[in-house]
Amino acid sequence: MKTTDVMQRLAGLGGAKWDLHFKAREMAAGGKDVIEMTIGEPDVPVPQSLLDTAARAMHAGRTGYSDGRGEMNLRVALAEDYSARSGRPIEPDNILCFPGTQTALFAVMAGVAQQGDEVLVGDPLYATYEGVIRATGAEMVPVPLRADHGFRMQAEDIAARITPRTRAILLTTPHNPTGSILTREDITDIGKLALKHDLWILSDEVYADLVFEGATFTSPLAVEEIADRVIAVSSVSKSHASPGFRSGWCVGPRSFCDALLPYCETMLFGNQPFIADMTEQAVREGSPVAAGMAARFAARAGRLAEQLHAQTDLRVHRPQAGMFAMINVGATGQTGEAYAMDLLASVGVAVMPGSSFGDTLPGWVRVALTIEDTRFDEAVARIVSHAVTRKQAVA
Known part of the structure; x- marks a missing residue:
């Protein structure tokens, strides 16, 4: 067959x-x-308070169909959290919820790249990135991350690999597998390239709450000049020790989220309401x-x-x-x-x-x-x- x-x-x-x-x-x-x-x-283990919240939500009947964008209570909590983090207004309609970061990245990639396009990714890279890009029909173009630059992606290395087919730059900060964090200057320099060549910036930020003492994390969402072309993905998998709950999201321009919504609804239609309630608590209270x-x-x-x-x-x-x-x-x-x-x-x-x-x-x-x-x-x-x-x- x-x-x-x-x-x-x-x-x-x-x-x-x-x-x-x-x-x-x-x-x-x-x-x-x-x-x-x-x-x-x-x-x-998963914090007991989150398990208790998920269990209460299930017993309270929060087991029906979800809003295709994700439950409103969770999107409100995320919008408030990202507004505080980024220093600029983020609204609930800037957010779509998914079963985990992986699903969020898969959907977002489908919204920015297709057959014949290219997506730039730092090498080394998280193991699933190549598949996420190839699934759209686009080609992955590796950008070497060098030890002498602390394994941080450099704008000049990106510039050397941009072609008329390039559609997006996929960043991972903090980075897996190297644990490096892009500086605000790094992001600003990369953003200038995105503006010049009309590129999307996708930012996988799942390790943002696991930053070591003395280091500072900056999201591309916080850089005003490029904010309208940034889509960040994350989840509670790492921050709240709950990878099995599969609760993630993307944050981006409302126009992009509106356009991606039919794709999301066709694929999975939101995330589970009882998990959304647990995630709302996780976002509002922070991680213990x-x-x-x-x-x-x-x-x-x-x-x-x-x-x-x-x-x-x-x-x-x-x-x-x-x-x-x-x-x-x-x-x-x-x-x-x-x-x-x-x-x-x-x-x-x-x-x-x-x-x-x-x-x-x-x-x-x-x-x-x-x-x-x-x-x-x-x-x-x-x-x-x-x-x-x-x-x-x-x-």
């Missing part, structure tokens, strides 16, 4: 990138002591767990860097936010993929090769910072031991 063009465009994406993760799971199932640092899950997660993740990244820099030739890029740290393993002479496989086989620590996130990081690996402290420190000790043993063997 034949399948459609979109099935062909998405063929081969996703699965192979996670081969090492699945191998680690198989080893653990077989009885091997494996410390899994491949996936970033919040290290705390985000600050603790950010502090623990920053501390773990610090211990990782201190131990590896003191005892090995491996070098850690210190993240400013998020759930991950990147390790440069170039001194080993191995690719990130070969190193990760060797690390897993030798000492039972599973990390993700940088090549799983694009072409820019062949000599890097990504480490999740969400492992509880005792196991995290054990993993760091194993990484150090592996590096020392391998260096001695080579010598």
